[in-house]
Each structure stands twice: as C-alpha cells, then as structure tokens.
C-alpha cells in the first residue's frame with residue numbers, strides 16, 4: 001500500500017523527512033503529522049510558527065493549530081493559545097473530545113495546562129526584538145503593520161490507507177489580540193477524508209476563509225480530479241473571483257494529496273513545499289503561478305536554500 005506526506009514551506013522538510021521514514025515503516029498518519037509539525041514548532045528561527053513565532057500588536061505570542069483524522073473526521077483545534085510548547089499536540093488531544101474540541105484563548109491554554117502539556121514562554125528574544133523594531137517603523141512611517149503568515153500545514157497518508165491533516169501558526173505578525181486566521185478552521189486551513197484525500201493552506205487567513213479552499217480541493221478530488229487539477233481549478237478560480245469581486249486577493253498557497261499518494265500544489269505567490277511518497281524521496285520544490293491557471297513546479301536550488309538559511313538567521317540589530 002502507498003504512503004505519502006506533503007507540507008507547506010521549506011521549514012517542513014526536516015519533519016517530512018523524519019515522518020517519511022516512519023511512514024515507510026508502517027508508521028501512523030496522525031503521528032506523522034504531529035512529528036512534522038512539532039519539529040517546526042520547536043525551531044526558534046521559524047518566525048511564523050511555535051517557539052520563535054512573532055507576536056501580536058501588544059507583543060503577546062498567540063498561536064493557532066488544528067488536527068484532523070481523515071478516517072473518523074475527528075477534529076481538534078486551538079486558537080490564541082499562549083505559553084504552550086506544542087499547540088499541534090494540544091489540538092490532536094482535543095480531537096478525542098466529543099464536545100469542547102475547539103478551544104480559544106485562556107480556555108485553550110488552561111486545557112493544555114490541565115492535561116499535562118508543557119508550559120513554555122514561546123516568545124524568543126529575537127522575535128521580541130523584531131516586534132520592537134516593527135513598532136518603531138510603524139510609528140515612523142505609514143507602513144502596513146501586517147506581514148508574515150507562513151503556516152505549517154501538512155497532509156499524510158499511511159500504509160493502512162488512513163490520512164490525517166494538521167496546521168500550526170502564530171498567525172499574522174502584528175495581528176490584533178484575539179485575531180484568528182484560517183489555520184484552525186476546518187475547510188479553510190485544512191480538510192481530509194481518508195476515502196478521498198486532504199488539502200491544507202498557508203497565506204492570508206482573512207482571504208483563505210472567504211474561499212474554504214481546503215474543502216473545495218478535497219471536494220474536487222472526490223469528483224475525480226487529480227490533486228494537481230483540483231488545486232489549479234480551486235485556487236486560481238478563487239484568486240480570479242476574489243480579485244474581481246473583492247478587489248484584491250491576498251497571498252495564498254495550498255498543497256494536497258489523495259489517498260493513493262499523488263500530490264498537487266497551487267499558489268498565487270512564490271512558494272516552497274516538501275513532499276515524499278513511496279515513489280519519491282523527500283524533496284523541496286519551488287512553486288509559482290503560471291499562465292493559464294497552471295502551477296509551475298521546479299526543484300529547489302542549493303543557491304535558494306543557502307540564501308534562505310542566511311535570511312532566517314540574519315542578525316537583528
């Protein structure tokens with residue numbers, strides 16, 4: 001039986017590589033999601049997820065995460081959770097709850113503490129300094145405060161044919177307290193059905209929610225489209241519709257995998273992702289929106305990776 005995993009952004013790659021090893025040895029789809037997302041949440045130089053994530057306008061780091069089991073449709077989610085080491089693990093645990101499975105703010109943090117999850121100050125000095133600098137810049141100029149919403153979203157398929165999905169994000173940099181994006185919202189940030197496939201999103205949550213694109217991609221795969229056809233059709237059609245009717249489409253990118261391990265991607269900005277299955281070794285690709293509603297996908301170059309490494313670790317003065 002085939003297995004596979006796809007996840008958003010270059011930052012997912014180490015986790016995808018680790019989870020792929022487990023999936024190829026009959027590891028479980030839900031475990032693959034949790035492993036992958038925890039590696040991103042734990043890495044201090046990724047400034048849009050977990051430890052090291054950028055805070056809201058008041059300097060508080062509020063995080064969102066979700067987990068979905070594609071066999072049972074169980075979903076757990078947290079929004080605006082604070083001081084908690086791995087929001088994805090809290091979301092996964094919540095997916096076992098029949099009621100109260102989506103918790104926000106203090107309710108989410110209290111749930112994590114009461115259930116033995118590790119309490120941790122997730123705001124690094126580096127993230128705090130980036131926030132301070134942005135506050136100074138905004139005071140000096142008319143700069144838009146909003147930036148950076150690179151969510152980790154992942155879809156996995158195991159050799160039993162089970163699928164799972166997960167997301168984790170610190171959301172939009174400088175968001176207002178209590179603002180929640182697409183990442184913990186079923187259908188917008190993620191969706192998975194083991195009998196069809198799954199999809200997950202990264203990008204501007206306010207616009208992703210307008211299209212419920214993760215669900216739309218799964219729905220189209222269910223009608224027989226390949227993941228790539230479903231991504232191209234759902235994402236670019238919505239990009240055009242939103243541009244026409246709302247005046248502008250924010251940045252968004254989606255990845256999908258079906259229940260045979262085939263995958264697809266669509267994006268309206270330059271976007272990286274990591275993917276592996278029983279036919280393809282874990283690899284990072286670069287995607288861009290091409291003409292005629294098709295995605296251009298190319299292998300990442302060493303030059304790109306070197307520049308990325310330098311950029312995320314650049315000193316903050």
Ligand code: GLY
Pocket residue numbers: 149150151169170171172180181182183201202203204205206
């Ligand atoms: N996509 C993450 C967010 O908008 O919060």
